[in-house]
Amino acid sequence: MSDAIRHRIARSCLLLCTMMTVTLLAGCGTTSIAPPPPERVPHLQPASPKAASVVRTARVLIGYPYRWGGHTPEVGFDCSGLVWFVYRQNGIALPRVSWQQFHAGQPITRQNIQPGDLIFYDVSASRKSLHVGIVTDRGTFVHAPSSGKKVMESSLYSPYWRQHYLGTRRIL
Numbered sequence: 531m532s533d534a535i536r537h538r539i540a541r542s543c544l545l546l547c548t549m550m551t552v553t554l555l556a557g558c559g560t561t562s563i564a565p566p567p568p569e570r571v572p573h574l575q576p577a578s579p580k581a582a583s584v585v586r587t588a589r590v591l592i593g594y595p596y597r598w599g600g601h602t603p604e605v606g607f608d609c610s611g612l613v614w615f616v617y618r619q620n621g622i623a624l625p626r627v628s629w630q631q632f633h634a635g636q637p638i639t640r641q642n643i644q645p646g647d648l649i650f651y652d653v654s655a656s657r658k659s660l661h662v663g664i665v666t667d668r669g670t671f672v673h674a675p676s677s678g679k680k681v682m683e684s685s686l687y688s689p690y691w692r693q694h695y696l697g698t699r700r701i702l
Contacts, residue, residue, distance in 0.1 A: 574644060577667045580620065580702050581646030587616045588664045588672035594681045596674045601626065607674040607681055609662045613648060616664060616672075622701060628660040635701040646702045649686070651694040660696065 577585060597606030601615050610628040617624045625631050632650050643649065645667040653661045663673030663684070670683045671691075684691060
């Protein structure tokens with residue numbers, strides 16, 4: 531192999547290593563959102579057997595498409611349709627729409643949230659629409675977010691959801 535070829539290979543390797551180092555270091559400079567202080571994080575109780583079943587059912591549906599008015603895996607889900615379907619699969623009848631679900635069960639303070647509870651958010655500018663999800667045992671909730679997205683699990687502690695929190699209801 532000639533010296534010119536060796537020199538090109540060495541320069542290419544050096545350039546590639548430099549680019550990888552810069553890329554890795556760029557990631558170190560980004561900021562992440564710190565978790566809330568421990569005193570502000572509610573302590574989630576272990577899930578009851580029924581709540582664990584509800585949470586498992588909800589998690590199975592992660593990845594299904596959002597569909598306004600949807601309430602089955604075949605069609606997709608909107609937020610209240612997901613909640614309605616999950617609870618129905620577990621033998622519990624709930625109203626179909628979020629504003630009616632908001633009046634079901636017992637109100638629960640944010641500090642007393644448990645797996646299986648319904649958590650509600652006010653996400654509309656007109657304040658005429660409620661968003662609902664199912665609390666899990668991981669400090670998250672399963673929900674069908676919005677058009678173009680899929681059923682997902684999101685942190686209860688993200689700044690967006692904390693800002694839009696409306697209330698929690700215990701059904702189980």
